[in-house]
Amino acid sequence: MKKIIGLIWGFSLLGHSVYANTTIELNGRAYSAPWKKDEKGQIFVQDHWVRRHLGATFLSSDRPDRQRYQWYGSPAFASAVLESTSRLLQIDAFKQDWRTETSGNTLKIFTPDTAMTEMRRNSTVTGERITLALSRPTPWQQTLSGNQLTITVDAIGIPPNLDKLTQPTDRIPSLKLQSKGKELTLALQFNPQLIPQVRTLSNPPRLVIDLEEGYLPPAQKISWQPGITWREEWVSLKDKRFQLYALEINPQVKGIGFKPLWANAGMTGNASLATIATNAKAVAAINGGFFNRDRQLPVGPLKRDGVWYAGAVFKRGAFAWNDRGEFVFDRLDYSETITTGNGEKIKLTNLNSGFVQQGIARYLPSWGEYTNLTDNETIVAIQNNQVMQSATAGESLTQKFPIPKDGYLLVARQVADISKLLPLQTNVKGEVVVRPQAFNQLPHLLGAGPLLIKDGKPVTDALKEGFSKTFSSQSAPRSVVAKLKGGNLSLMTIYGSPTLEQTTKILQQLGAIDALNLDGGGSSGLWLGGATLDRQGETRSIHNALGVFIESSSAKADF
Numbered sequence: 001m002k003k004i005i006g007l008i009w010g011f012s013l014l015g016h017s018v019y020a021n022t023t024i025e026l027n028g029r030a031y032s033a034p035w036k037k038d039e040k041g042q043i044f045v046q047d048h049w050v051r052r053h054l055g056a057t058f059l060s061s062d063r064p065d066r067q068r069y070q071w072y073g074s075p076a077f078a079s080a081v082l083e084s085t086s087r088l089l090q091i092d093a094f095k096q097d098w099r100t101e102t103s104g105n106t107l108k109i110f111t112p113d114t115a116m117t118e119m120r121r122n123s124t125v126t127g128e129r130i131t132l133a134l135s136r137p138t139p140w141q142q143t144l145s146g147n148q149l150t151i152t153v154d155a156i157g158i159p160p161n162l163d164k165l166t167q168p169t170d171r172i173p174s175l176k177l178q179s180k181g182k183e184l185t186l187a188l189q190f191n192p193q194l195i196p197q198v199r200t201l202s203n204p205p206r207l208v209i210d211l212e213e214g215y216l217p218p219a220q221k222i223s224w225q226p227g228i229t230w231r232e233e234w235v236s237l238k239d240k241r242f243q244l245y246a247l248e249i250n251p252q253v254k255g256i257g258f259k260p261l262w263a264n265a266g267m268t269g270n271a272s273l274a275t276i277a278t279n280a281k282a283v284a285a286i287n288g289g290f291f292n293r294d295r296q297l298p299v300g301p302l303k304r305d306g307v308w309y310a311g312a313v314f315k316r317g318a319f320a321w322n323d324r325g326e327f328v329f330d331r332l333d334y335s336e337t338i339t340t341g342n343g344e345k346i347k348l349t350n351l352n353s354g355f356v357q358q359g360i361a362r363y364l365p366s367w368g369e370y371t372n373l374t375d376n377e378t379i380v381a382i383q384n385n386q387v388m389q390s391a392t393a394g395e396s397l398t399q400k401f402p403i404p405k406d407g408y409l410l411v412a413r414q415v416a417d418i419s420k421l422l423p424l425q426t427n428v429k430g431e432v433v434v435r436p437q438a439f440n441q442l443p444h445l446l447g448a449g450p451l452l453i454k455d456g457k458p459v460t461d462a463l464k465e466g467f468s469k470t471f472s473s474q475s476a477p478r479s480v481v482a483k484l485k486g487g488n489l490s491l492m493t494i495y496g497s498p499t500l501e502q503t504t505k506i507l508q509q510l511g512a513i514d515a516l517n518l519d520g521g522g523s524s525g526l527w528l529g530g531a532t533l534d535r536q537g538e539t540r541s542i543h544n545a546l547g548v549f550i551e552s553s554s555a556k557a558d559f
Helices: 047-054 273-280 469-473 500-509
Strands: 023-026 029-032 035-037 043-046 066-070 076-083 086-090 099-103 106-110 116-123 127-134 140-145 148-153 174-180 183-189 194-201 206-213 220-225 228-237 240-249 256-262 284-287 302-304 307-310 316-321 327-340 345-348 359-363 378-383 386-392 407-413 428-435 444-447 451-454 478-484 489-495 512-517 526-528 544-550
Touching (some): 148 206, 228 500, 240 284, 256 273, 256 302, 256 444, 478 500, 489 500, 489 526
Antiparallel strands (some): 035 043, 148 183, 284 526, 302 444, 316 327, 327 345, 378 386, 378 407
């Protein structure tokens, strides 16, 4: 059994070091990010912080122990180390004339005063270019939300011809430059047909913003850790463009493992993807299956370490795996039946599910304390395969019922004469049927849907899996788990709001031979090494996720 680093689902695993240094101040602005200072006095900080707050452009890199980047000059390399679940980069090359201080768990960075010496704006046949010339290299940050781009530069200076430079055009309807303290903020709204690219150049140091129609930025492929490759790229389908964020993972690399995760010890509760992944000490994660947002309950199947924590309501797409890197993608058919002592069979509607419907559902101790989800439910407690208690609940969400540790609850909704079907002291026997059989043989499973690709062929059929016509045809951000040619697993989010059909075509274009659509829209998110790759700021709370772990050689606890 693999030893996975971290605190996962209530198990404290040894061998994991929690960060002691978690705060970085840049010119007085505080950020939460890990850093360390080694015995030689070299400073290392989280790679995502270097990218987002210093403004380094990461370039494709084929070695996890160094990151290729560009920052006001020719491409260079920064040494990289994995600390806990984050990758840290040495920043000595950045801070040649900076002042740094350490105070407790805080690293303080002070950069020299920088002036913007000139601002230029040029139009081309296919786009626009804005150039900010600077007196020296300086940190900068960007925020992109739809067609709104904001650039913040640690510099001062407003050009005298600002009114002329900020005139609105069809390509850039709004452009504003403001100065506050020692920061300049450039905010612009651009035509959605344009794609922005922000980069730095040298001699003289300058920040260049290009907005080009039809431009697709070069693909980025970074070897983040052995067996984990971080990818960002754009793809085209006819006249539409889509932005992809992906983690390509080789399951055959020693020490890499996957686990389904959820927000709390029981099955009730939502949290952000970052919170779920951080609490589990995962190195990476993607949002998982569907859930009831209001009541914060799962509505799709979850299985971990051979134990079903939630069953399937519909015959929908699911993904199962083991610790040997074997994967199965298919439509899951899950059903439960109980048989009473007199031989009467009762088909159950679902297991540990927030999806409520007429019939009898089953809830396990893993659910946590049960609160009645609908009005007038009949709650039947089964202990040691025998009916021990029965009670009727009133208005929904008003009563709590403990679940026997050596049993379960049967919850009857709009079922007549349940007391006659299950009188006290009646013996019951349960049966679970799972098809295809491979889903029973693999210890871990996460369900969502629809299934997109099976054995290299497109099989998308949302209506067949019980989704609505609206869901079947709508455009939205997508999250996907896919098996690629060669056996690697890809965790991917796709932006540009593709339909399910377009998502399937994109995956085929990328070489997927099996693929499952996960929950999408505002739930989509991809997390790596302490940061969400595809979104800035806090993301929507979700119920469950798929986590990626790296084995700790010093861990001493098994699952």
